[in-house]
Amino acid sequence: MGGILALALGGFFGSASRQFGASLIELQTWFSTRYRGFQDFVTAPRDIVSLRARNAELEAQVSQLQAQLIELQQRVNETEILAALVDFSRSNPESTYKAASVIGRDPSPFLHYIIINRGSNDDIRRGMPVVTNQGLVGRIDAVIADAARVQLITDPASAVNVYLQNADTSAVLFGSVTGDVSLDMISQNVVVDPGDVILTSGLGGGFPADLIIGQVVTVRTLEFELFQQATVQPAVDFSRLEIVLVITNFRPVDISPLEPTPSP
Amino acid sequence: MRNIIAIPLLGLAVILQSSVVSQIKLLSGYADLPLLLLAAWALQERVNSAWHWAVTACLMIGFASGMPWFVLAAGYLGVVFAARVLQRRVWQAPLLAMFSVVFLGTLFMHLLSFSVLRLFGTPFRFDDVAWLITLPSLLLNMLFSIPIYAFMRDLARWVYPEEERE
Numbered sequence: 529m530g531g532i533l534a535l536a537l538g539g540f541f542g543s544a545s546r547q548f549g550a551s552l553i554e555l556q557t558w559f560s561t562r563y564r565g566f567q568d569f570v571t572a573p574r575d576i577v578s579l580r581a582r583n584a585e586l587e588a589q590v591s592q593l594q595a596q597l598i599e600l601q602q603r604v605n606e607t608e609i610l611a612a613l614v615d616f617s618r619s620n621p622e623s624t625y626k627a628a629s630v631i632g633r634d635p636s637p638f639l640h641y642i643i644i645n646r647g648s649n650d651d652i653r654r655g656m657p658v659v660t661n662q663g664l665v666g667r668i669d670a671v672i673a674d675a676a677r678v679q680l681i682t683d684p685a686s687a688v689n690v691y692l693q694n695a696d697t698s699a700v701l702f703g704s705v706t707g708d709v710s711l712d713m714i715s716q717n718v719v720v721d722p723g724d725v726i727l728t729s730g731l732g733g734g735f736p737a738d739l740i741i742g743q744v745v746t747v748r749t750l751e752f753e754l755f756q757q758a759t760v761q762p763a764v765d766f767s768r769l770e771i772v773l774v775i776t777n778f779r780p781v782d783i784s785p786l787e788p789t790p791s792p
Numbered sequence: 793m794r795n796i797i798a799i800p801l802l803g804l805a806v807i808l809q810s811s812v813v814s815q816i817k818l819l820s821g822y823a824d825l826p827l828l829l830l831a832a833w834a835l836q837e838r839v840n841s842a843w844h845w846a847v848t849a850c851l852m853i854g855f856a857s858g859m860p861w862f863v864l865a866a867g868y869l870g871v872v873f874a875a876r877v878l879q880r881r882v883w884q885a886p887l888l889a890m891f892s893v894v895f896l897g898t899l900f901m902h903l904l905s906f907s908v909l910r911l912f913g914t915p916f917r918f919d920d921v922a923w924l925i926t927l928p929s930l931l932l933n934m935l936f937s938i939p940i941y942a943f944m945r946d947l948a949r950w951v952y953p954e955e956e957r958e
Contacts, residue, residue: 632810634856637929639857641857641858669858685913685915704919705820706924707820740918
């Protein structure tokens with residue numbers, strides 16, 4: 529025993545002790561790794577369950593926040609539209625307005641009508657003009673207590689007397705099946721250019737004067753025809769109508785009794 | 793009592809037609825949901841309330857639409873009539889009957905709308921209406937007719953349960 533101790537102290541067992549130490553460390557590492565694996569195996573399912581629960585909770589939170597975001601975006605859009613409409617009504621103080629939301633369109637594809645959520649309870653009457661801050665939309669065609677139907681100027685049966693500002697002449701604006709609007713009855717003697725602004729003329733008593741309708745896009749002039757025609761880019765985007773203003777202090781004038789009747 | 797289901801269902805159809813379907817346009821045409829519901833309902837065996845449904849649909853759509861009421865009445869009653877006639881003759885191929893009724897019904901309804909509005913002074917051109925409204929609407933109605941038929945068949949089975957048929 530004393531001899532072994534002396535040999536060890538003398539450094540004769542150096543390589544043997546190093547190999548022993550390395551083997552111990554390897555063994556320790558092997559046990560440690562296996563134990564960690566076992567520990568993971570035992571504890572992991574619990575973690576997955578809690579992670580899944582947390583994930584579901586976060587997903588619910590995300591979808592809730594997304595819904596809130598959409599709602600807020602809608603409110604921002606509405607506020608922007610309303611702010612523009614308020615600006616418009618302030619810049620046109622001669623008229624009184626009632627704001628209404630568009631809640632539907634005519635079920636028939638033959639008619640270009642919208643339905644708004646204001647009716648006779650809000651003093652809306654048949655014939656009142658409907659506008660947005662961009663320009664003329666149409667006029668009230670039928671009214672019930674809490675809703676009204678508006679005939680758009682794009683309706684094939686619609687005809688609006690208009691005034692071409694630059695050309696200083698009158699014409700009639702017609703709707704069509706496609707929703708496009710066009711000008712007719714433009715005198716052959718006047719020069720109409722693309723870009724000319726079109727306003728309501730007020731003739732006929734159906735609409736107040738000077739409401740913006742749009743701009744001339746192209747002009748068609750044929751020598752053998754009585755009048756020129758023009759295609760029009762409306763100022764209002766009729767496919768995205770959300771909120772409109774009804775001009776409530778305008779009463780349309782029925783001029784039909786004044787129209788000449790053919791004598792027998 | 794079974795006819796009462798027509799009121800909420802057709803009411804919902806009119807609301808959807810006015811607010812959603814009318815926005816899903818193909819050129820200038822769109823599907824006619826109440827017409828599809830009526831056609832599919834009238835083609836179901838043992839359903840004897842189709843005429844009531846047609847009248848209810850006329851009343852509801854007449855309330856929302858600017859179309860003269862008699863166009864809607866004639867159109868929807870015509871669809872139910874066509875469906876009842878075809879149901880007796882093509883009973884072995886219900887989908888074929890559905891397609892036929894929807895095809896004929898859409899054409900009839902559009903021809904009627906065109907004629908009456910033209911008579912009232914709307915300056916329609918026949919080829920514009922045919923290409924831009926009627927043909928796209930026909931295509932959309934045909935596309936929607938399969939799911940609507942399946943839905944109405946299930947509804948008919950629910951309203952008229954199997955044991956009562958025997």
